[in-house]
Amino acid sequence: GNSVTQMEGPVTLSEEAFLTINCTYTATGYPSLFWYVQYPGEGLQLLLKATKADDKGSNKGFEATYRKETTSFHLEKGSVQVSDSAVYFCALMDSSYKLIFGSGTRLLVRP
């Protein structure tokens, strides 16, 4: 079946460091890809998305590019802030409109 695999956390960085969180997927057809973020005690909210190959999603300084050849959608940010500390989920929506999530990666940014 379709699935999403993300790097295990926690990822601990100092403020202003560069962030990469890896995400790869397995899916038939052409899924849409998403990154969601979960702040402590809250539900998930959309961070960014990409709907076709080579699309780049971006929001709040975060970026991810839909790479069909490597089935990847890695999340990057050039300079993280303490306020970016959260759990990040990679997800895909498949051809049957199921929304499938990875296991999540906790990010901790230290001042």
Added chain:
Amino acid sequence: DADVTQTPRNRITKTGKRIMLECSQTKGHDRMYWYRQDPGLGLRLIYYSFDVKDINKGEISDGYSVSRQAQAKFSLSLESAIPNQTALYFCATSPAAGGGRNTEAFFGQGTRLTVV
């Protein structure tokens, strides 16, 4: 008021009891989903529904049932709760506009369920 509301927010129940978790939405979305979140396992899909007459099992539906009472309401039931159903449960909605797959999902605040 939140667009996607889950009740209760927290619940402790005993093994063997039946419990219902409720989700209501004011966004007018057709698609609704139930997930459970466990540490290290991310969100796993329990059931999903694309309209009142369309209910589908997700990857972990055993031990759960759902009811789509109206477009705005989607309830999750545990017929006989067991301790390994202790988890954080999320409801989500998504529009079906245009039939596309690029539509954002909106989540409730979650229900923390503990089965003792």
